[in-house]
Amino acid sequence: MGGELGSDLFRVMIQGLYCITSAKREVSISYHISLSLSTSSPHLTLPTTLISPPFTSNHPPKMSLCKSCHQPLILQFESDSEDESLAPPADQPPIPDDLHLPCQCHFHWQCLLDLSSTVALTLSCPSCTTYLPSNPPTGSGSASGSSTNPFLPTSQAAQILTTYTNEGGVQENLNILPHLTEEAYLSANPQFRPAKALHTLASEGDTAGILELLADVDADEDITLSLPQLLCWQDPLNESKTAMHLALENEQEEVFWLLLWLESGVHTSVFPEQVMQSCEGVGLPRRGTVPQEEDVRFIKDGKGRTAGDLCRELGGAWGSYAEMLGMI
DSSP states (O other), rough: HHHHHTTSSEEEEEEEEEEEEOOOOOOEEEEEEEEEEEEOOOOOOOOOOBBOOOTTTTTTOOBBBBTEEEEEEEEEEEOOOOOOGSOOOOOOOOOOOEEEEEETTTEEEEHHHHTTTHHHOOOOTTOOOOOOOOSOSSSTTSSSOOOTTTTBBSSSSOOOOHHHHHHHHEEEEEHHHHHHHHHHHHHHHGGGGGHHHHHHHHHOHHHHHHHHHHHHHHHHHOSSOHHHHHHOBBBBTTTBBBBHHHHHHTTTTHEEEEEEEHSSOOGGGGHHHHHHHHHHTOOOOOOOOOOOGOTTTOOOTSSOOOHHHHHHOTTHHHHHHHHHTOOO
């Protein structure tokens, strides 16, 4: 080869440019291949460098679609109101709504909740049927419900760890199973949705929200539970706790007094005036007589604890309330 070329060293440079296009993306790949041939060292060297341009509006990355509705993983704004001021600005970037499962399937948050009954019972992806829990089951029959509640996994320690991206950022290792279990239960028992909402409000200390919810009990046809039934409802997904248990666990004092006013036999004279005024202002009078089995002071949760037991555990002023209000 050296005689034909008349040189001890021959270098060949080959440069190529390949463009790959598709309907959804365009990627340019430039590479340089250098070939070195020598009479003294006949070898081939192929250093390759791949360079991809940054994605721009004209070169968007390929976006995964929701496995349920097959739409992009962003929030779709749908307003029931004609008030255009409620719509987001036209130049506002899309708000992500991407729930990424361990099996690599993607869903909108609500789309997966709409399939909650299936997922909560099978613990499998509704699209690819992959078994989703990240930890091994401890019970027998991991893909079936418990004997007391079909929507509770046999192993309540099971977790389905996901990555959720929304307007607040990226949430790593979000256990989606409790949300799915709750939604599956409420879908099968819609009459308990107001009671579950009451529990959330009690945990957060939202007395205004509680008053608004309870004031609508008689007027709202969708609420089939009576006021006492709402106040005494025990959540089967949360150790049979009542709203009072949750208020005490979160030390929500205003909610504590409000629930006592509405559903206990505590004498009227011990209540803060603000509580009485708030209830009377929205038309929530006290019951004349509250049976002991419906008195929120004495209802036991799944661990056998009453409101008085929780007050004693908290100590301080709460312990004093337990004695003063006859919770012991």
